[in-house]
Amino acid sequence: MMNAKTSTQALPGQRQTKQRALVYEVIRESKGPLTVPEIHVQVRQTMPRTGIATIYRTVKLLHSSKWIQAVTMPDGETRYESADLGHHHHFQCKICGEVLDIDHCPMSLAPGAELPGGYILHEHEITMYGICPRCR
Ligand SMILES: [Zn+2]
Ligand SMILES: [Zn+2]
Incomplete structure (x- = not known):
């Protein structure tokens, strides 16, 4: 054609x-x-x-x-x-640098929590480091 x-x-x-x-x-x-x-x-x-x-x-x-x-x-x-992702954290492989989402939140202080001294927590960021399955 x-x-x-x-x-x-x-x-x-x-x-x-x-x-x-x-x-x-x-x-x-x-x-x-x-x-x-x-x-x-x-x-x-x-x-x-x-x-x-x-x-x-x-x-x-x-x-x-x-x-x-x-x-x-x-x-x-x-x-x-x-x-549109919900609350989550990141894990980075120290060898290849790949970053993975971690849905589990290891922090017990929720946003809105009051800290000693009257400070109010708004948010937190956690980055975890380790080794991915491919680099092990
Ligand atoms: Zn890796
Ligand atoms: Zn969290």
Whole structure:
């Protein structure tokens, strides 16, 4: 068929929409918050021609639209996760750097708790470190 090829080619706008949906899906399906280069690696498995600049642009857009939120790790690294996650913490492998979500909260002081001296707790962040199954 002469026009079989043109029918599979997406218009620039369609390609952008597909990339945006794919970036969000990669972030939402992940077991932990991802860096932009990690998102890039996964997006390229489906859309191999996607450049890292496109990922940066798309992540910025999803972040400003509040679909995703930024996670600043204690070492200063920025990662991204879906904005609809409940209270959770992070575990980072000290060897490969992979970050995993931990739904279990080890802290007994809940937000709103009063601390000695009249201080009221609003929130807490806990980052755990260890070794992942692949690095063991
Ligand atoms: Zn690891
Ligand atoms: Zn907690």
